[in-house]
Amino acid sequence: MLISVSCQNDSDNNDNNILEEDSGDIEQSGDNVTNEDNTNPDNYILSKIDLSHWKVTLPIGNPTEVKPPEILNYATNEILKPFMYNDSTDGALVFHTYPGSSTANSSYSRTELREQMEPGSNTTNWTFAQGGTMKGTLAMNEITKDNNGKYHRTIIMQIHGRLTNQQRDLIGQNDNNAPPILKIYWNQGKVRVKTKVLKDINASDTELLRTDAWGDDEGYTFPEYVGFQKFTLEVKVSKDRMEIILNENSSVVYDDINIKKWSAFENYFKAGNYLVTRDEGAYATVKYYHLEVEH
Numbered sequence: 001m002l003i004s005v006s007c008q009n010d011s012d013n014n015d016n017n018i019l020e021e022d023s024g025d026i027e028q029s030g031d032n033v034t035n036e037d038n039t040n041p042d043n044y045i046l047s048k049i050d051l052s053h054w055k056v057t058l059p060i061g062n063p064t065e066v067k068p069p070e071i072l073n074y075a076t077n078e079i080l081k082p083f084m085y086n087d088s089t090d091g092a093l094v095f096h097t098y099p100g101s102s103t104a105n106s107s108y109s110r111t112e113l114r115e116q117m118e119p120g121s122n123t124t125n126w127t128f129a130q131g132g133t134m135k136g137t138l139a140m141n142e143i144t145k146d147n148n149g150k151y152h153r154t155i156i157m158q159i160h161g162r163l164t165n166q167q168r169d170l171i172g173q174n175d176n177n178a179p180p181i182l183k184i185y186w187n188q189g190k191v192r193v194k195t196k197v198l199k200d201i202n203a204s205d206t207e208l209l210r211t212d213a214w215g216d217d218e219g220y221t222f223p224e225y226v227g228f229q230k231f232t233l234e235v236k237v238s239k240d241r242m243e244i245i246l247n248e249n250s251s252v253v254y255d256d257i258n259i260k261k262w263s264a265f266e267n268y269f270k271a272g273n274y275l276v277t278r279d280e281g282a283y284a285t286v287k288y289y290h291l292e293v294e295h
Helices: 070-077 165-170 257-264
Strands: 027-028 033-034 056-059 084-087 092-097 109-115 132-143 154-162 177-187 190-198 215-218 221-223 232-237 241-246 248-256 266-273 284-294
Touching: 056 070, 056 215, 070 084, 092 109, 092 190, 092 266, 109 154, 132 154, 132 266, 154 232, 154 284, 177 232, 177 241, 221 248, 266 284
Parallel strands: none
Antiparallel strands: 027 033, 033 132, 056 109, 084 092, 092 284, 109 266, 132 232, 132 284, 154 177, 154 266, 177 190, 190 215, 190 221, 232 241, 241 248
């Protein structure tokens, strides 16, 4: 792993550092934090994010998913309105979630977009050799605290792996699930990156297809404090390489043997609000001002 700024990896023991006080734009109320916007409410601005290649998963149902073309009418969709909506004062697309329904391979709930290269279908995806870029401008808007007075975490971007049908059948698995090679968290006002590493670097081409062949790395936290202000994240993937860039001025690069081995998988981008807690009464609201994907 190559880091292009002077900073250090930190272990998961540092995930619950106390959030620093921000400068004036945060209003605290009980255990929650709100980012107050002073935009003139008469100047309505609608989100310009193109949702034609995304579906969204909600924290309700089994869970409920809304795909294209229905997702394009999210502003009037009664199912979506509590979870994904416009803030017309600043042009943001808002993702709200709380502990509720979860997917088959997770304990947590989300209001999160999943890339669909072919709208409405999960079967067309991409490899690292084919490459891709996801870039977003976003902000944490509201998030609750745990019983220790520390803020909950939420995942704001991901790259998730997927088995082809042939790979699925080869290892006798019931679905196409593979591990997420990238998770990016909002964590105590900073951006934290987690990726996967092989437990046995000598695992065979068949063995590495199994989810339990992969473990978590130590993680990396960008030193820059983003708090509840807007920030930009860019994820750039190419053959045997993955780079995460914060605010266009600092980045972390992964290009070791684990990334090379990851070339076996298909992948898709995810973005939104994946709340990493089951605490009663917890919730988070994330604003996206810009989101685009290129391949």
